[in-house]
Amino acid sequence: MTNTAGDDRRPASERLADELRQSIESGELAAGAKLPSERELAEQHNIARNTARQAIRLLAESGLVVAEHGRGVFVRPAIAVIRLGNDRYSPRYRSTGLSPFLLECAKQGKAGRFEVLSVERVIPPADVADRLHLSPDTKSALRRENVFWADADPIQRVTTWLPWALAEDTALLRDEVGHPFGIHGILEERGHTMTRILDEISARMPTPDEREHLRISPGIPVLDVLHTSIDTDGEPYELTRFVMRADLSGLRYDAPVE
Numbered sequence: 455m456t457n458t459a460g461d462d463r464r465p466a467s468e469r470l471a472d473e474l475r476q477s478i479e480s481g482e483l484a485a486g487a488k489l490p491s492e493r494e495l496a497e498q499h500n501i502a503r504n505t506a507r508q509a510i511r512l513l514a515e516s517g518l519v520v521a522e523h524g525r526g527v528f529v530r531p532a533i534a535v536i537r538l539g540n541d542r543y544s545p546r547y548r549s550t551g552l553s554p555f556l557l558e559c560a561k562q563g564k565a566g567r568f569e570v571l572s573v574e575r576v577i578p579p580a581d582v583a584d585r586l587h588l589s590p591d592t593k594s595a596l597r598r599e600n601v602f603w604a605d606a607d608p609i610q611r612v613t614t615w616l617p618w619a620l621a622e623d624t625a626l627l628r629d630e631v632g633h634p635f636g637i638h639g640i641l642e643e644r645g646h647t648m649t650r651i652l653d654e655i656s657a658r659m660p661t662p663d664e665r666e667h668l669r670i671s672p673g674i675p676v677l678d679v680l681h682t683s684i685d686t687d688g689e690p691y692e693l694t695r696f697v698m699r700a701d702l703s704g705l706r707y708d709a710p711v712e
Contacts, residue, residue: 465505466499467501467506470499470501470505470506471508471509471512471513474489474509474510475513475516475518483529485530485531486528487529488526488528489519489526489527489529492507492510495509510527514527514671515672516673517671517673517675518673530701533701534562535702535704536562536564538703538704538705539705539706539708540651540707541708542554543651551634553636555568555610559604562604564604566603567602567603568603570599570600571599571600571601571667572597573596574596575593575596575597575618576593576597577591577592578594578615585690586616586617586690586692586693587690594617594618594619595617596615596616596617597615598613598626599614607669607699607702608667608699609698610668610698610703611696611697612694612696613694614692614694615694616641616691620644620691625640626640638683641691641692648683648684648685649684649686650688651681651683651684652682652684653681654679654680655677655678655680655705656678657675657676657677657678658675658678659675660675660676670699674699674700676697676698676699677696677698677700677703678697678698679696679697679698680695681693681696
């Protein structure tokens with residue numbers, strides 16, 4: 455790599471970051487490859503070490519490299535993505551005895567698990583109350599919060615809201631619901647079978663709390679998936695927000711065009 459600033463008037467750190475980015479995207483610097491040290495980059499490009507450090511920081515914020523204390527900076531390796539599809543709630547997977555997330559983990563040879571953060575009766579946020587036709591002024595909802603893991607990686611933070619009238623006096627109030635088909639098995643027994651889903655998807659940077667729970671490195675965004683379950687009567691009865699690490703998660707949709 456050589457310093458070819460030419461007429462480029464950007465700061466030297468941005469020019470170097472772009473050159474390194476091109477080397478990563480072309481495969482010259484392969485996944486897992488170690489980048490030259492700050493000192494080596496400074497010497498190669500006739501720049502200050504602080505400038506080289508800033509270039510590496512720009513790459514880290516873009517999610518292209520990861521620093522390992524005492525070892526150096528490496529091109530972020532390709533990681534198997536936990537990819538959830540529009541068919542994830544299909545009855546044809548019932549015989550596996552696995553939830554959609556655990557089933558996807560199993561397909562990739564990973565051990566899936568979840569950590570319960572809270573289960574409590576709450577006043578729902580206004581957008582939740584509106585979507586589930588609940589009162590925004592009373593404790594009309596049950597909220598369940600979990601973090602889902604694949605092997606040693608926390609993948610997604612999941613917050614589920616249910617009408618309190620639907621959840622009251624059921625195993626939905628416990629950490630482990632104990633039903634072979636999970637929460638949706640209990641909801642079906644209460645008369646709500648999922649026939650349609652509405653997924654609203656956006657991308658954003660994580661909040662400090664999400665960065666902590668999901669162990670997100672600088673520069674990694676999240677996918678924010680707001681999922682609504684709709685029953686045979688066309689009524690919404692469950693709302694779940696999936697906050698998914700974008701470097702480890704994906705979505706797959708295969709649906710007819712109507």
